[in-house]
Amino acid sequence: MTDVSGEWPLYEVFVRGKRGLNHVHVGSLHAADDEMAIRHARDVYTRRNEGVSIWVVRSSDVTASSPDEKDPLFAPSGDKVYRHPTFYEIPDNVPHM
Amino acid sequence: MTQAPGMDEHAVDEQRLLASFESTIGRHDRIEPRDWMPDAYRRTVIRQVAQHAHSEIIGMQPEGQWIGRAPTLRRKAILLAKVQDEAGHGLYLYSACETLGVSRTELTEMLIEGKQKYSSIFNYPALSYADVGTIGWLVDGAAICNQVPLCRTSYGPYGRSMIRICKEESFHQRQGFELLAMMMRGTDEQRAMVQESVDRFWWPALMMFGPPDDDSPNTAQSMAWGIKRNTNDDLRQRMVDMTVPQADALGVTLPDPDLKWNEERQSYDFGAPDWDEFKAVISGNGPCNTQRIAHRRRAHEDGAWVREAAMAFAASSSVERVETPEETR
Numbered sequence: 001m002t003d004v005s006g007e008w009p010l011y012e013v014f015v016r017g018k019r020g021l022n023h024v025h026v027g028s029l030h031a032a033d034d035e036m037a038i039r040h041a042r043d044v045y046t047r048r049n050e051g052v053s054i055w056v057v058r059s060s061d062v063t064a065s066s067p068d069e070k071d072p073l074f075a076p077s078g079d080k081v082y083r084h085p086t087f088y089e090i091p092d093n094v095p096h097m
Numbered sequence: 098m099t100q101a102p103g104m105d106e107h108a109v110d111e112q113r114l115l116a117s118f119e120s121t122i123g124r125h126d127r128i129e130p131r132d133w134m135p136d137a138y139r140r141t142v143i144r145q146v147a148q149h150a151h152s153e154i155i156g157m158q159p160e161g162q163w164i165g166r167a168p169t170l171r172r173k174a175i176l177l178a179k180v181q182d183e184a185g186h187g188l189y190l191y192s193a194c195e196t197l198g199v200s201r202t203e204l205t206e207m208l209i210e211g212k213q214k215y216s217s218i219f220n221y222p223a224l225s226y227a228d229v230g231t232i233g234w235l236v237d238g239a240a241i242c243n244q245v246p247l248c249r250t251s252y253g254p255y256g257r258s259m260i261r262i263c264k265e266e267s268f269h270q271r272q273g274f275e276l277l278a279m280m281m282r283g284t285d286e287q288r289a290m291v292q293e294s295v296d297r298f299w300w301p302a303l304m305m306f307g308p309p310d311d312d313s314p315n316t317a318q319s320m321a322w323g324i325k326r327n328t329n330d331d332l333r334q335r336m337v338d339m340t341v342p343q344a345d346a347l348g349v350t351l352p353d354p355d356l357k358w359n360e361e362r363q364s365y366d367f368g369a370p371d372w373d374e375f376k377a378v379i380s381g382n383g384p385c386n387t388q389r390i391a392h393r394r395r396a397h398e399d400g401a402w403v404r405e406a407a408m409a410f411a412a413s414s415s416v417e418r419v420e421t422p423e424e425t426r
């Protein structure tokens with residue numbers, strides 16, 4: 001990959017903001033190894049208690065879908081409108097639905 | 098002449114990609130790293146984000162030199178936290194820039210070789226502790242003016258960095274204002290220090306928004322692409338309008354004889370910064386350009402052994418891990 005003259009590898013950082021929430025991608029950073037990546041992530045992305053838990057993962061280990069939004073990967077869900085509640089017509093006088 | 102059969106197809110493909118890019122921009126939607134984008138868009142975003150990142154990093158220097166000479170422990174803790182934030186801002190922005198395919202090593206080299214610029218303001222010295230206050234109030238104030246609209250910039254990672262940065266900037270501006278307000282309640286000497294500092298920083302702070310619109314050839318394209326959201330002069334006006342009442346509250350005067358309220362425009366009229374000075378400073382002839390770059394270069398070169406040692410350690414400990422059976426770890 002982009003091994004620029006001994007540059008520290010790139011990591012993606014995910015932070016859980018508080019209990020009950022998912023880890024969310026917050027950005028990336030360089031570190032020599034996993035442990036250092038966690039330490040740097042704490043300094044760079046959580047200087048004000050922005051998180052209770054951090055995940056780091058080497059960027060080169062991330063597998064992504066193809067970039068185009070109109071990717072065939074997402075096409076199967078495009079025509080399945082019946083997966084959404086608004087597809088169904090319920091009379092106005094039926095409460096709590 | 099007959100065309101190679103692949104050429105047409107390639108051109109059609111490119112047109113389709115461009116149309117899709119432009120419709121994303123037209124919807125005020127964001128461009129993400131793996132999207133196709135015109136080369137000129139990529140180059141423009143790289144240039145702007147890199148310049149922004151370099152400004153955060155170089156921006157640590159004028160204030161950083163006062164950390165060891167802060168008047169109280171409280172001020173020292175505040176300044177330390179502020180300068181550390183600026184380092185963080187630089188890192189958010191470098192990582193946003195890297196999503197466009199440029200490496201951190203290249204970015205650092207372009208800075209220390211003078212191939213990419215940083216904000217002109219950091220080429221002025223911080224001569225007294227009052228300057229720490231003025232920098233927070235006016236320089237971070239100008240940065241906020243500039244950065245708030247950039248939260249909606251068209252390049253996704255850049256906008257997300259700006260959102261994080263804006264959340265942190267307001268502390269920077271407030272600590273500066275508070276410091277100055279405290280000095281203004283002090284002795285005549287302290288009040289004079291504040292006024293002298295404001296006199297030095299006012300015009301350079303207004304120059305931070307860049308050249309006037311009629312001398313800013315890239316603005317139109319950057320706005321069409323949604324990279325920039327406002328012109329330089331718009332933002333400068335906004336800064337002046339915001340700052341005048343703050344200066345009144347503080348009890349300092351702003352060094353501009355032309356500054357006065359315009360009832361018709363519902364805005365302040367103000368004089369023109371010395372654009373010759375601005376041009377001299379951005380082309381390398383400000384008071385501190387040489388020393389700022391030399392300092393950054395020294396820090397980078399002095400840190401080389403640390404970067405190499407950490408890599409060597411990581412390489413040797415990953416070998417060990419492979420060789421040690423799972424149970425004994």
Ligand SMILES: [Fe+2]
Pocket residue numbers: 153182183186240262
């Ligand atoms: Fe900053």
Ligand SMILES: [Fe+2]
Pocket residue numbers: 183237240266269
């Ligand atoms: Fe700041």
